[in-house]
Amino acid sequence: MTDATFTGESPKRHGSLTASDVRTKRRNASEKRFRIYGLAAIGAGLFFLVVLLSAIISNGIGAFQQTFIQVPVYLDPATLDKNGNRDPADLAKVSTFGYTPLIQTGLYQLVRDAGIETDYEDAGDMKALISASAAAKVRDWTLAHPDRIGDTVEFEILASSRVDGYLKGRVTRESIAEDRNIDAGHLDLTDALRESGALHKSFNAEFIFGSDASESRAEQAGLGVSMLGSFFMMLVVLFLALPIGVAASIYLEEFASQNKFTDFIEVNISNLAAVPSIVFGILGLAAFIQFAHLPQSAPIVGGLVLTLMTLPTIIISTRASLKAVPPSIRDAALGVGASKMQAVFHHVLPLAMPGILTGTIIGLAQALGETAPLLLIGMVGYIATNYPDGLVSGFMSPNSAMPAQIYEWAKRADPAYYERAWGGIIILLVFLLIMNVIAIVLRRKFERRW
Amino acid sequence: MDATNAKGNIPMYDAPMRKAAVDVNENKISAKDVQVYYGETHAIKDVSVDILDKTVTAFIGPSGCGKSTFLRCLNRMNDTIDICRVEGLIALDGEDIYDKRVDPVQLRAKVGMVFQKPNPFPKSIYDNVAYGPRIHGLARNKAELDEIVERALRRGAIWNEVKDRLDSPGTGLSGGQQQRLCIARAVATEPEVLLMDEPCSALDPIATAQVEELIDELRENYSVVIVTHSMQQAARVSQKTAFFHLGNLVEYGETSQIFTNPVDPRTESYITGRIG
Numbered sequence: 001m002t003d004a005t006f007t008g009e010s011p012k013r014h015g016s017l018t019a020s021d022v023r024t025k026r027r028n029a030s031e032k033r034f035r036i037y038g039l040a041a042i043g044a045g046l047f048f049l050v051v052l053l054s055a056i057i058s059n060g061i062g063a064f065q066q067t068f069i070q071v072p073v074y075l076d077p078a079t080l081d082k083n084g085n086r087d088p089a090d091l092a093k094v095s096t097f098g099y100t101p102l103i104q105t106g107l108y109q110l111v112r113d114a115g116i117e118t119d120y121e122d123a124g125d126m127k128a129l130i131s132a133s134a135a136a137k138v139r140d141w142t143l144a145h146p147d148r149i150g151d152t153v154e155f156e157i158l159a160s161s162r163v164d165g166y167l168k169g170r171v172t173r174e175s176i177a178e179d180r181n182i183d184a185g186h187l188d189l190t191d192a193l194r195e196s197g198a199l200h201k202s203f204n205a206e207f208i209f210g211s212d213a214s215e216s217r218a219e220q221a222g223l224g225v226s227m228l229g230s231f232f233m234m235l236v237v238l239f240l241a242l243p244i245g246v247a248a249s250i251y252l253e254e255f256a257s258q259n260k261f262t263d264f265i266e267v268n269i270s271n272l273a274a275v276p277s278i279v280f281g282i283l284g285l286a287a288f289i290q291f292a293h294l295p296q297s298a299p300i301v302g303g304l305v306l307t308l309m310t311l312p313t314i315i316i317s318t319r320a321s322l323k324a325v326p327p328s329i330r331d332a333a334l335g336v337g338a339s340k341m342q343a344v345f346h347h348v349l350p351l352a353m354p355g356i357l358t359g360t361i362i363g364l365a366q367a368l369g370e371t372a373p374l375l376l377i378g379m380v381g382y383i384a385t386n387y388p389d390g391l392v393s394g395f396m397s398p399n400s401a402m403p404a405q406i407y408e409w410a411k412r413a414d415p416a417y418y419e420r421a422w423g424g425i426i427i428l429l430v431f432l433l434i435m436n437v438i439a440i441v442l443r444r445k446f447e448r449r450w
Numbered sequence: 451m452d453a454t455n456a457k458g459n460i461p462m463y464d465a466p467m468r469k470a471a472v473d474v475n476e477n478k479i480s481a482k483d484v485q486v487y488y489g490e491t492h493a494i495k496d497v498s499v500d501i502l503d504k505t506v507t508a509f510i511g512p513s514g515c516g517k518s519t520f521l522r523c524l525n526r527m528n529d530t531i532d533i534c535r536v537e538g539l540i541a542l543d544g545e546d547i548y549d550k551r552v553d554p555v556q557l558r559a560k561v562g563m564v565f566q567k568p569n570p571f572p573k574s575i576y577d578n579v580a581y582g583p584r585i586h587g588l589a590r591n592k593a594e595l596d597e598i599v600e601r602a603l604r605r606g607a608i609w610n611e612v613k614d615r616l617d618s619p620g621t622g623l624s625g626g627q628q629q630r631l632c633i634a635r636a637v638a639t640e641p642e643v644l645l646m647d648e649p650c651s652a653l654d655p656i657a658t659a660q661v662e663e664l665i666d667e668l669r670e671n672y673s674v675v676i677v678t679h680s681m682q683q684a685a686r687v688s689q690k691t692a693f694f695h696l697g698n699l700v701e702y703g704e705t706s707q708i709f710t711n712p713v714d715p716r717t718e719s720y721i722t723g724r725i726g
Contacts, residue, residue, distance in 0.1 A: 337559035
């Protein structure tokens with residue numbers, strides 16, 4: 001028996017539908033407030049994103065352009081090939097010191113020919129305009145083309161970072177008052193050369209593909225070699241972390257029985273994901289360099305450390321996506337007599353694939369941007385390497401990585417490096433963007449509904 | 451009902467259980483003193499039951515009474531649950547299915563299962579049905595496999611609806627079609643027993659009627675065990691009915707007898723709608 005049949009007078013609770021009561025008004029107001037909070041939060045986020053991006057782009061875009069001077073250099077046989085027989089061994093004996101005066105003379109000649117008035121009497125006084133890297137460039141070219149000795153060849157030579165900074169507005173006549181590397185006369189000369197067309201700013205592929213340079217040659221430094229370092233590290237991470245991580249999570253999620261031991265492992269994996277990356281760095285230093293005697297500063301060690309760091313991320317995301325596969329699919333497979341292994345590999349894994357790939361790529365992207373562990377295994381600092389000769393040297397010879405290189409540039413004294421650090425950030429962000437796009441595309445491609 | 455009646459009347463069960471005096475040849479699965487524990491919970495208590503060949507046996511009872519749990523013991527699907535423990539004897543054709551030497555994979559090829567929610571694989575209709583025969587190596591070539599798939603789909607009473615779109619995804623079918631596809635998938639491996647765990651609970655009345663009709667046809671070849679919440683369905687499709695309550699098998703007997711003349715007062719209360 002219920003009281004549904006109770007017929008006593010019940011108070012009239014509802015008024016007209018067209019007039020909203022106090023309670024409804026209050027509820028609507030609170031919903032509206034909540035929407036405004038949400039919009040405000042998103043707006044603030046967007047604002048900071050715009051500020052960040054515009055700061056990065058405005059500071060870093062300059063790094064992709066560099067100032068060059070077209071200098072005709074007379075490859076004087078008297079200094080370059082005293083014996084006159086064009087013997088490569090003899091030519092190689094002439095160091096960059098032999099080339100420097102030729103370039104300076106070329107520049108002096110250029111200034112003279114353009115009819116520019118200057119107080120500088122001596123060719124050597126103009127060396128502040130040219131990058132110290134110029135001699136090496138001319139020497140490399142000459143050794144490759146010994147038959148051109150005796151000719152006057154026009155070289156596109158990097159201007160020094162001060163001149164470059166002057167064109168980009170970083171260096172001004174006021175700011176060089178205390179500068180011993182350059183004086184106002186050089187800036188006058190720069191202006192005059194620019195008007196004559198010999199000095200110009202253009203796209204600098206060397207910044208993307210080149211190698212790092214010493215502290216005093218900011219204009220020469222590039223990200224290319226450390227990009228390769230990052231690439232080899234990512235190879236190590238991909239080929240170790242993906243199979244180990246996926247296998248571990250399949251085992252833990254599908255095969256391992258639930259007991260104290262697996263619970264313990266589970267808790268520890270979650271904890272590892274939260275361990276500061278520098279801790280992994282010191283672990284790598286102890287385990288891979290001091291104990292296993294792998295070479296210092298090598299991408300293989302960096303890759304191993306980043307693998308340790310990425311594994312928890314991959315395991316957690318893989319387990320989450322395995323868990324998200326409906327149990328009915330496992331039941332269905334087991335019900336027709338598939339073994340556990342067949343059920344997992346034929347049905348569960350394909351369905352979990354989009355999540356696994358997304359997790360892996362996000363883990364890789366994280367590893368790509370990681371700097372702290374690299375500090376401890378010696379991948380930060382001026383590492384005077386050129387391109388690795390092959391796969392082995394790519395893994396084993398000292399190198400840096402993109403974020404470590406950016407960090408290194410940011411702490412150097414020359415303000416020209418400041419601009420390069422921002423430029424490096426742009427390149428790093430482009431890579432991260434590409435990886436995220438790949439993650440999205442793969443997820444779309446593999447996604448199946450059930 | 452014909453199959454059992456022909457051999458003479460089977461004495462009804464009353465609690466506590468005693469072994470059914472059925473013809474031994476007709477016995478497909480016999481369970482004796484089965485206990486199931488989920489951790490500390492005693493989910494199935496002392497259940498003994500004989501399931502006959504070429505018969506539809508219905509398990510009825512209120513939610514949580516253990517009928518699905520018991521059903522899943524019959525093809526060892528409970529193995530997948532870590533904390534589940536089964537005691538007692540369950541024999542298929544006289545062989546203990548919980549024997550250490552028994553591979554559950556082989557058992558499940560003999561004892562197929564259809565689940566509550568239609569669960570086709572997210573693959574084509576053809577691949578759904580062909581999966582079982584493929585992993586069990588039932589077909590030597592493509593032509594044989596095609597034949598098996600067609601036969602299974604015909605037995606699942608869905609061939610005419612899907613024969614022109616075997617390559618389209620099984621998940622794109624309607625609920626009733628999906629469930630019949632799952633039945634076709636289950637019979638494709640040529641099982642001897644078909645377990646059905648509330649196969650119609652997610653279906654509308656028309657699809658339910660189709661599946662029930664199908665179950666009746668399947669009886670010719672298989673021993674079918676069906677768990678159902680609908681007493682009308684049990685009455686319509688089964689020849690034998692077992693009533694479970696709180697983990698006990700309260701009563702087991704001819705469906706007509708259970709529904710018209712139950713022995714146990716609890717059975718009577720349930721089928722008349724007073725408990726449950």
